[in-house]
Amino acid sequence: MSDKDEIRELLARYCFALDGDRFEEMAALFTPDGVWETAFGTGTGRAGIVAQARSIATGVRPRRVHLTTNIVIELDGDTATARSNWALIQNTPGGPAIGSGGGYSDRLVKVDGRWLFRHRTIDRYIAQGQN
Numbered sequence: 001m002s003d004k005d006e007i008r009e010l011l012a013r014y015c016f017a018l019d020g021d022r023f024e025e026m027a028a029l030f031t032p033d034g035v036w037e038t039a040f041g042t043g044t045g046r047a048g049i050v051a052q053a054r055s056i057a058t059g060v061r062p063r064r065v066h067l068t069t070n071i072v073i074e075l076d077g078d079t080a081t082a083r084s085n086w087a088l089i090q091n092t093p094g095g096p097a098i099g100s101g102g103g104y105s106d107r108l109v110k111v112d113g114r115w116l117f118r119h120r121t122i123d124r125y126i127a128q129g130q131n
Contacts, residue, residue: 004073006115007082007108014117015066015086023053030117031109039124064090064099078110079118087126101126 010029017026027049030036036043036052043052071084087101102124109118 003075003080003110003115007073007080008071010108010115010117011068011071011082011084011104011106014120015068018053019065021057023050023057026050026053030120031111034117035119036117037119037121039122062091064088068104080106080108080110080115082106082108086122098126099128100124 014026014029017023017029024046027034027036027043027046030046030049033045034049036049038052038056040056041052043049065088067087067089068084069086071082073080073082082104083106084104085101086104088099089096090099102122105121105123106117107119108115110116
């Protein structure tokens with residue numbers, strides 16, 4: 001598989017883990033000192049990322065799916081950057097709805113032949129009540 005394909009696979013694995021509330025699995029996709037920067041706070045290091053994800057997931061959350069699209073990857077040896085858009089589709093009492101959306105900005109590194117997030121910034125610019 002090419003490096004770009006492996007990075008696309010990493011982006012998909014992230015969504016599957018996050019949507020399944022498998023936060024340890026999601027955090028394992030980051031370097032040990034990785035950073036997950038969200039609209040609700042930042043998690044640093046795998047334990048910090050798990051804690052941040054759990055803090056966002058408090059309470060009962062509806063079933064949901066993150067969709068990632070418009071992926072642009074720039075390779076530079078064993079490092080890379082990626083930009084993409086995302087949308088969150090979730091169940092509501094009125095049926096499926098777009099819950100939020102935005103963009104990802106990623107810094108990635110290849111460690112022992114495996115691509116990992118070094119820093120993921122989530123820009124959440126589509127949400128109910130926002131213009």
